[in-house]
Amino acid sequence: MVNRVDGKKLTMVMASRNRGKIKELETLLREISPDIEVLGLGDIGYEGDIEENGETFEENAFIKASVPAGMGYIGIADDSGLCVDALGGAPGIYSARYSGGDAEANNDKLLLFMDPVPDDRRQARFVSVICVVFPDGRPDIMVRGECEGMITRERRGSGGFGYDPLFYYPPLGATFGELPAEEKNKISHRANAMKKLAEEIKKII
Numbered sequence: 001m002v003n004r005v006d007g008k009k010l011t012m013v014m015a016s017r018n019r020g021k022i023k024e025l026e027t028l029l030r031e032i033s034p035d036i037e038v039l040g041l042g043d044i045g046y047e048g049d050i051e052e053n054g055e056t057f058e059e060n061a062f063i064k065a066s067v068p069a070g071m072g073y074i075g076i077a078d079d080s081g082l083c084v085d086a087l088g089g090a091p092g093i094y095s096a097r098y099s100g101g102d103a104e105a106n107n108d109k110l111l112l113f114m115d116p117v118p119d120d121r122r123q124a125r126f127v128s129v130i131c132v133v134f135p136d137g138r139p140d141i142m143v144r145g146e147c148e149g150m151i152t153r154e155r156r157g158s159g160g161f162g163y164d165p166l167f168y169y170p171p172l173g174a175t176f177g178e179l180p181a182e183e184k185n186k187i188s189h190r191a192n193a194m195k196k197l198a199e200e201i202k203k204i205i
């Protein structure tokens with residue numbers, strides 16, 4: 001059994017300041033148990049910046065989740081990105097900072113680097129890793145969700161964020177940028193990782 005921090009609520013702390021992400025995780029976990037609450041770094045008074053200097057999504061998620069765990073909380077963190085086969089897995093863990101600029105600049109760089117790559121060699125996958133670290137030395141939880149697609153030759157759609165307009169998802173015949181959020185959220189790498197996380201959390205509560 002996981003310890004109830006205050007006797008009733010099972011509190012987990014997500015190593016993030018993104019309210020949307022924290023709420024999304026809490027909503028999912030509350031389907032398993034209404035007693036679960038998810039706080040963010042700001043809620044536990046952590047002001048620092050976490051250096052994500054791992055070499056894999058798993059290492060970075062672990063580094064981040066270890067921060068709340070080191071403060072005595074059940075720590076949880078995710079790390080995600082786009083891996084393109086023809087680019088040897090790039091941008092991978094560097095997805096957010098691929099070009100040194102914003103998402104538009106990242107997409108421009110990806111289109112440029114993919115320009116010489118023929119249509120049948122444009123496979124890519126979004127990856128989402130979620131890690132839970134316990135403060136008392138219980139084994140970590142590490143789950144990975146993926147979503148397979150192809151890189152387009154131009155932006156399509158204005159929805160989503162990041163690389164969504166360049167990520168074509170064959171089963172639905174659309175890029176993530178063209179899909180309504182609720183469609184993307186059913187099949188995305190993050191949704192797949194969340195499902196696996198829910199299964200793991202069920203085992204321990």
Ligand code: IMP
Pocket residue numbers: 078079080081082095096126160161162163164176188
């Ligand atoms: P983070 O780990 O959630 O901060 O994501 C890292 C980066 O990966 C983001 O800044 C995006 O560039 C990219 N990324 C992750 N998930 C998605 C997605 O669902 N759509 C588009 N880009 C994504």
